Amino acid sequence: MNSVNVTxxxxxxxxxxxxxxxxxxxxxTLxxxxxxxxxxxxxxxxxEAALKRLEALRGTVIVGDIIAPSDEEWTGDADNL
Structure with missing residues (x-):
């Protein structure tokens, strides 16, 4: 903490x-x-609190559409078959 006189x-x-x-x-001080x-x-x-929370999340989330159908075949479990 800085200390400063009135003048x-x-x-x-x-x-x-x-x-x-x-x-x-x-x-x-006087x-x-x-x-x-x-x-x-x-x-x-x-x-301001909400903006700080959003700023903290920036870069940590993946943006994408998870509901729309995709033409790609699911291969996430191919190694378990």
């Missing part, structure tokens, strides 16, 4: 907010004592 925070607020947005916590913390919002919407 520094005021001068560079957009930079510190970007750090918080990326998941970092920032302690705000005369060397921590008076507050800025923490990222961990409450994500249902939509």
């Amino acid at each position: 520094e925070l005021r001068q560079h607020l957009p930079d510190y907010l970007k750090q918080v947005q990326q998941g970092e916590e920032i302690a705000i 005369h060397g004592k921590t008076i507050a913390r800025i923490v990222p919002d961990r409450n994500e919407s249902k939509r």
Whole structure:
């Protein structure tokens, strides 16, 4: 967790907010004592959670039509006959 005094925070607020947005916590100090913390919002919407789950599945599934008939003969069990 980064620590920053009030004056520094005021001068560079957009930079510190970007750090918080990326998941970092920032302690705000006044005369060397921590008076507050800025923490990222961990409450994500249902939509964002669903998008993250879908993104995690990307590349791990096979897309295809399993219902439509195929002209190919099934040979998956040919070695067991």
